[in-house]
Amino acid sequence: MIKKFKPINKAYKFRIYPNQEQQELIDKTIGCSRFIYNEFLAKSKDNQYKSYSKNSKELTQLKKEYTWLKEVDSIALQQSLKDLDKAFKNFFSGKYKFPKFKSKRKTRLSYRTQKFIRPSGSTNIEIEENKIKLPKLSWVRFAKSKEVTGKINNVTVSKSRAGKYYMSVNVSQVLETTIKNNQGELGLDLGIKDFLTTSDGEHISNPRHLSKYQDKLAKLQRKLAKKKKFSNNWYKLKQKIAKVHSKIKNVRKDFLHKLSTRLTKEKQLLVIEDLNIKGMLKNSKLAKHISDCSWNKFTTMLEYKSKWYDCIVHKVNRFFASSQTCNICGIKNPKVKDLSVREWTCECGTTHNRDTNASLNLLKQGKLDLGLR
Structure with a gap:
C-alpha cells in the first residue's frame, strides 16, 4: 500500500458555549464588523474605491471618532476591510456584481479573526482540551467532537438565527492518503x-x-x-x-x-x-x-x-x-x-x-x- 502526503487547507466546525459576557462581546464584534464593511462601502460609493491599505489607515482615525470600536477584536475589523477589498476585486474582474451593504437581518452573523505569534512567543489563538482562547474573549468552551490537527490560520465565529454560537477553525495540514490503483x-x-x-x-x-x-x-x-x-x-x-x-x-x-x-x-x-x-x-x-x-x-x-x-x-x-x-x-x-x-x-x-x-x-x-x- 503506497501512501501519499498532501498539504491542504481544512476547516473544523464546532459549537461553542460562551458565557453571558462573551456572548455580548461576540454580538458586539459581529455588529462592529458589519458597521466597518458598510461604512467603507458607503465611502467608496460617495468618492471612489480605495485599496485595503488606505482604508486601514482611515480605520485608525475612525476608532478615535467611534471609541466603541476599540472594545472589540481589532483583527476582526481589519478582516472586514479585506473582505470588502476582495468583493471589489471580484467586481472589477467581472466575476460578481457590485458589493452590497450587509443587512442585520439577512446576512450571516459572523466575524473572522487571524492567528499571529507575539514577540514573546505566545499566540493569540490556542486550543487546550475542550477550550479555545480567542482575542478579547479569552477561553471559550466548545464541543470537541474531533481533534484539530495542523497549523491554525484563522477562526470564524458565527451566530445562527436560532441563537447558537459556532466557530470554524481553518488549518493548514498534511493529509495522508492512499494512492488508488484502479479502485473503481x-x-x-x-x-x-x-x-x-x-x-x-x-x-x-x-x-x-x-x-x-x-x-x-x-x-x-x-x-x-x-x-x-x-x-x-x-x-x-x-x-x-x-x-x-x-x-x-x-x-x-x-x-x-x-x-x-x-x-x-x-x-x-x-x-x-x-x-x-x-x-x-x-x-x-x-x-x-x-x-x-x-x-x-x-x-x-x-x-x-x-x-x-x-x-x-x-x-x-x-x-x-x-x-x-x-x-x-x-x-x-x-x-x-x-x-x-x-x-x-x-x-x-x-x-x-x-x-x-x-x-x-x-x-x-x-x-x-x-x-x-
Whole structure:
C-alpha cells in the first residue's frame, strides 16, 4: 500500500458555549464588523474605491471618532476591510456584481479573526482540551467532537438565527492518503425518490429531511401568524422556528458529508450530470423536494474532497440523454422523458431501471469525455 502526503487547507466546525459576557462581546464584534464593511462601502460609493491599505489607515482615525470600536477584536475589523477589498476585486474582474451593504437581518452573523505569534512567543489563538482562547474573549468552551490537527490560520465565529454560537477553525495540514490503483469508477445519478443511484446498482434512499419536520414547522408558523408582529411572543416563536430549520440544516449536512467522503475515499473516478438546478427549481411541483435534496451542495463537496483523496470528479453535459438511452445498444426512447416511467424495455429486449440505466450511461459518457476506455 503506497501512501501519499498532501498539504491542504481544512476547516473544523464546532459549537461553542460562551458565557453571558462573551456572548455580548461576540454580538458586539459581529455588529462592529458589519458597521466597518458598510461604512467603507458607503465611502467608496460617495468618492471612489480605495485599496485595503488606505482604508486601514482611515480605520485608525475612525476608532478615535467611534471609541466603541476599540472594545472589540481589532483583527476582526481589519478582516472586514479585506473582505470588502476582495468583493471589489471580484467586481472589477467581472466575476460578481457590485458589493452590497450587509443587512442585520439577512446576512450571516459572523466575524473572522487571524492567528499571529507575539514577540514573546505566545499566540493569540490556542486550543487546550475542550477550550479555545480567542482575542478579547479569552477561553471559550466548545464541543470537541474531533481533534484539530495542523497549523491554525484563522477562526470564524458565527451566530445562527436560532441563537447558537459556532466557530470554524481553518488549518493548514498534511493529509495522508492512499494512492488508488484502479479502485473503481462510478456513474452517479441524482434523484428525488432515491437520492443517489450508482452504476454498480446501489440505491441510496432520499432521507427527505424537510418532510420529517414539515408538520412541526407548519404548526409553529400558524401560531406565528396569530401573534402581533415584533411582540415578545412573536420573537419567541421566530426563535423556535429558527431552531427547527437549524436542525434540518445540520442533519442534511451530516448526511451529505458522510456520503461524499465515503465516495471520494473509495473510488478513483466519479461521473455525475451537470444539472441545471436553477431551471429545475422553476417546477412548482418539485421545487421543494429538489431544494431538500441539496444536489448543488453535494456536488460541491464531491469536487473539493476529490482534491484531498485523489479522486476525479467529472460532470457530463446536462443535455446528454442519460435516462432515455439504452446502455446496451444505444437506442433512445423519448417516452422515458416522463418522470413517471421508472422502468422500461428497450427494442433490444433489455429491461432497464430508469436510474441505474442513467448512471451506467453517465459513466460510459464520462470515460469517453476523459479519453478513457
